Amino acid sequence: MTNPLLHLDFEIPFDRISAQHVVPGITALIERVREDIARIGSDDTTPRTYDNTLGALESATEKLERAMSVVGHLESTATSDALRKAYSEVLPQVSELYSSIPLDEHLFRALRSFAETEEVKSLSPTRKRFLEKTMREFVRHGAELDAAGKARLKEIDVALANATTRFSQNVLDDTNAFELTITDEAQLAGLPEHAVNAARASAKAKNLDGWRFTLHAPSLIAALTYLEDSAIRETMWRAYNTRSSPSSSNAARNNSPLIREIVKLRREKARLLGYSSFADLVLEERMAKTGQQARDFVDDLRARTEPAFAREQQELLAFRRSQEGTDAAELAPWDVAFYAERQRKALFDYDAEALRPYFSADQVMEGLFSVVSSLYGVRIEPWPGAPTWDPAVRTYRIVDASGIWIGSFYVDLYPRENKKGGAWMNSFITGGPRQAADASNQHGFAPHLGLFCANVSPPVDGAPALLTHREVQTLFHEFGHLMHHCLSTVDVRSLAGTSVAWDFVELPSQIMENWTFHPEALNLFAKHHTTGDPIPDELVQKLNRARTFREASAMMRQLGFAHADLTLHEDYDLESDDPARADPVAFAREAMSPFAPAPLPEDFAMICSFGHLFASPVGYATGYYSYKWAEVLDADAFSRFDREGVLNREVGEAFRSTILARGDSDDPAQLFRDFMGRDPDPEALLKRSGLL
Numbered sequence: 001m002t003n004p005l006l007h008l009d010f011e012i013p014f015d016r017i018s019a020q021h022v023v024p025g026i027t028a029l030i031e032r033v034r035e036d037i038a039r040i041g042s043d044d045t046t047p048r049t050y051d052n053t054l055g056a057l058e059s060a061t062e063k064l065e066r067a068m069s070v071v072g073h074l075e076s077t078a079t080s081d082a083l084r085k086a087y088s089e090v091l092p093q094v095s096e097l098y099s100s101i102p103l104d105e106h107l108f109r110a111l112r113s114f115a116e117t118e119e120v121k122s123l124s125p126t127r128k129r130f131l132e133k134t135m136r137e138f139v140r141h142g143a144e145l146d147a148a149g150k151a152r153l154k155e156i157d158v159a160l161a162n163a164t165t166r167f168s169q170n171v172l173d174d175t176n177a178f179e180l181t182i183t184d185e186a187q188l189a190g191l192p193e194h195a196v197n198a199a200r201a202s203a204k205a206k207n208l209d210g211w212r213f214t215l216h217a218p219s220l221i222a223a224l225t226y227l228e229d230s231a232i233r234e235t236m237w238r239a240y241n242t243r244s245s246p247s248s249s250n251a252a253r254n255n256s257p258l259i260r261e262i263v264k265l266r267r268e269k270a271r272l273l274g275y276s277s278f279a280d281l282v283l284e285e286r287m288a289k290t291g292q293q294a295r296d297f298v299d300d301l302r303a304r305t306e307p308a309f310a311r312e313q314q315e316l317l318a319f320r321r322s323q324e325g326t327d328a329a330e331l332a333p334w335d336v337a338f339y340a341e342r343q344r345k346a347l348f349d350y351d352a353e354a355l356r357p358y359f360s361a362d363q364v365m366e367g368l369f370s371v372v373s374s375l376y377g378v379r380i381e382p383w384p385g386a387p388t389w390d391p392a393v394r395t396y397r398i399v400d401a402s403g404i405w406i407g408s409f410y411v412d413l414y415p416r417e418n419k420k421g422g423a424w425m426n427s428f429i430t431g432g433p434r435q436a437a438d439a440s441n442q443h444g445f446a447p448h449l450g451l452f453c454a455n456v457s458p459p460v461d462g463a464p465a466l467l468t469h470r471e472v473q474t475l476f477h478e479f480g481h482l483m484h485h486c487l488s489t490v491d492v493r494s495l496a497g498t499s500v501a502w503d504f505v506e507l508p509s510q511i512m513e514n515w516t517f518h519p520e521a522l523n524l525f526a527k528h529h530t531t532g533d534p535i536p537d538e539l540v541q542k543l544n545r546a547r548t549f550r551e552a553s554a555m556m557r558q559l560g561f562a563h564a565d566l567t568l569h570e571d572y573d574l575e576s577d578d579p580a581r582a583d584p585v586a587f588a589r590e591a592m593s594p595f596a597p598a599p600l601p602e603d604f605a606m607i608c609s610f611g612h613l614f615a616s617p618v619g620y621a622t623g624y625y626s627y628k629w630a631e632v633l634d635a636d637a638f639s640r641f642d643r644e645g646v647l648n649r650e651v652g653e654a655f656r657s658t659i660l661a662r663g664d665s666d667d668p669a670q671l672f673r674d675f676m677g678r679d680p681d682p683e684a685l686l687k688r689s690g691l692l
Contacts, residue, residue, distance in 0.1 A: 015387040022086035036060035041106030048114040095161035102141035160617040168615035183210035195222035237334035245605030279622035308552035350542040360529040361465035367525020375652030407486035410451035414458040423454040425481035452478035480512035490663040504668035506630030548690035560595025562625040636684035
């Protein structure tokens with residue numbers, strides 16, 4: 001039988017791909033890449049051109065990248081022991097291949113020869129940028145190392161691929177290993193009806209009596225926010241923040257040694273390539289440029305936020321004592337969300353659960369589609385018949401105003417035990433320029449293919465899935481990434497869509513969250529799931545009045561992650577005689593403590609499940625600051641929509657043409673200037689957050 005991974009057309013046959021296809025399929029594709037790379041480097045007789053050198057290199061890895069994106073996606077959303085084993089087997093081979101490409105002397109010589117041709121002078125700006133970035137990337141990935149250095153770099157990259165894969169798998173296993181079943185209904189006091197029903201349905205699904213709670217976001221957040229029983233809140237908080245740590249019930253899933261190994265390998269890689277730190281290596285091609293500039297950015301926001309942060313904690317403790325007496329205990333970490341929600345209700349007469357009936361998942365999706373249709377002139381419609389990896393997955397296609405099909409996408413909304421937590425967007429196919437002979441060439445580009453996944457509140461007992469406002473923001477956020485991919489018109493795949501600097505990539509996603517607060521957008525979809533009544537103006541006003549509630553705490557939480565990320569990669573002493581300095585868990589806990597709203601217990605080990613930093617060879621490592629960096633950009637860019645109209649088609653078209661369509665075809669700072677007419681205002685985020 002034909003291996004489906006070898007022939008992935010636009011309709012990916014998820015229903016036919018199995019674990020047995022992974023090793024032979026990926027191995028064959030790796031061999032094809034090696035042959036193509038060798039062919040490019042060995043052809044010394046034909047004059048060097050874009051097509052036979054840089055263009056050929058761009059094409060050489062496309063099928064392998066597509067197949068690995070499919071396999072990696074399935075390992076994240078429909079994993080099994082067999083698939084995990086197969087993925088773990090091929091990942092080092094793929095990593096070794098990609099490490100070897102910049103180290104190929106013949107290929108590097110071919111690129112340098114092409115860079116000296118007359119054709120380069122007449123390249124389009126995008127292709128010229130691609131050449132410049134490719135040459136820099138080859139050097140940054142070891143092209144100028146000696147033979148011993150190249151060999152060691154390959155070993156490091158393979159080791160990183162193995163270690164980060166194990167890290168991710170350990171987190172998934174430890175997350176699924178926890179469950180808490182309550183049989184005394186009195187212990188559910190405070191929990192909203194929706195969360196009670198969800199816990200009951202979860203227990204039934206496991207043939208258990210009572211109510212079942214897990215560490216998946218909808219269950220965890222509801223418990224920490226509403227359960228009056230502080231002992232249960234503590235149990236769940238500790239379980240979540242000790243996943244895959246030395247406190248794990250399964251020692252084999254302890255990620256602490258892997259963190260040491262990953263940090264050590266990253267540090268060695270940076271120094272081997274001539275950089276003083278991993279941060280400097282990673283950030284050289286991003287907007288921050290250096291680790292020090294990233295730290296300065298985090299430190300500046302921290303200094304501006306700390307006074308309001310301290311005030312918020314004092315006010316929260318005072319609120320608790322106003323409710324329970326002056327001798328009420330200091331707040332513990334598992335108390336913060338609970339009392340903050342009660343304080344929010346008292347201050348703003350605002351109950352976040354009151355919004356849930358107006359946010360059924362189907363209506364939210366329709367509203368999301370309506371917003372982007374208004375802004376970008378596209379139509380989103382069902383894409384029937386496309387195979388999927390799970391029956392719950394939905395499929396859609398995007399049609400431009402002219403009726404041309406410009407992209408398709410999958411949506412996977414709800415948690416499952418064979419699916420990792422969190423929310424993310426990914427691309428499968430980046431549509432390139434159509435051939436001139438293509439009859440449908442009127443649009444210029446073949447369609448793109450992508451997806452977004454989330455783990456929002458699922459439907460319960462036949463009722464529709466009802467979402468929190470935070471979950472609505474999550475869907476808008478991930479769809480912003482998807483629009484960045486699907487509206488790209490960059491003719492170089494490696495510079496298209498979301499292939500931009502990581503401290504710029506969150507701008508198209510984070511800006512979308514703003515529409516979830518505006519009445520003009522909410523009126524498109526926020527309707528009561530049973531009566532059809534629109535969301536009351538009073539409730540929307542309360543939502544917006546409460547928007548900056550404890551915003552300093554939210555800011556400090558993200559800055560704490562960014563600070564821990566940077567200091568772990570730059571300051572952590574792997575050889576220290578001080579156990580607190582040598583232990584990555586203790587080191588990270590100390591780094592995060594000043595940013596925490598309550599003292600962190602000794603077993604706090606969130607770093608051991610921090611997939612953003614350690615679930616891939618690079619990921620957000622030394623780049624977690626990017627979220628706040630991009631928030632500055634998003635707050636400032638949205639001010640134009642706020643000023644000229646949140647559904648203003650002219651402004652939407654400007655954002656589409658200057659940001660979404662252009663990928664990495666120009667410097668991101670220039671793209672921002674093209675949209676706003678100026679450089680970013682660094683105080684925009686503080687203004688929006690109410691911290692000035």
